[in-house]
Amino acid sequence: MSQKLNGKKALVTAGAQGIGLAISRALLDEGCSIAVHYFSSADTANELKAEFGDRVEVLQADLTDPAQTKEMVEKAVAALGGLDVLINNAGSLIGRRKLDEIEPDFWQTVVDVNVTSMINVTKFAAPALREAQGASVVNLASLAGRKGGHAGSLAYSTAKGAVLTMTRAMSNELGPDLIRVNALAPGLILETSFHNTHTTKESAAQTIAGIPIKRAGNPKDVAHATIFLAEQFDGFVTGATLDINGGVYSA
16 A cells, blocks of 8 residues: 555546446545446445445446436545546447447447546546646556457547547646546456357457566556556656556557
8 A cells, every 4th residue: 555545536447347447446445435336337336335334435427418417426526525546448349340340339338338428427427526726537448459459440449549638638637736637458358258158268368468578467466557647646656657568569
């Protein structure tokens, strides 16, 4: 425990499953009070609340809906008494479709879930983050946003590439308000519903064979990196993307 986050107030989107749950637990271990957003993982969110009590607030919302997002953020800020850290973790591949299979509705859904949701949350959280006089935003991107992803992930890869650019733009815009904005770009992170749903064992094995350290990542690997970037509320790191992929890609 570094003490830098002890007593800080954090909001984690999609914070009750997979990588988000690992991040929520890591922030709690660092001494934060957190608001855990969820879309459909009510049981896990409530289990976290039961375990940590008043240090956890759980809130449901569809983050592609500005009205729901605004209400969720306002409730989070009120419950926590302010906001120092925002973790924009919500996102999904939705499904694998190649170029000829992409319909307008599918494209828009992928963009909304991965990009529009992040804009919505950050927009409504910005006033509270400004009041903190030293705040940190961490956006979850993906190695797919760097490399283009595996077959059928064109829409998702494009959206995550947008997150990388959005992170740099946000860091420029929010920097004068003492808000640092950084991103994480995870590679193959197993033990998540994302890869349980969209990645076969054969595909995972093939990917692992190309990773220099010869293993996949896990949610705790991402959570550890999140803590480092979350601590940058008073640091000199902003507009950066930290790759978490075992050395499979560097840029």
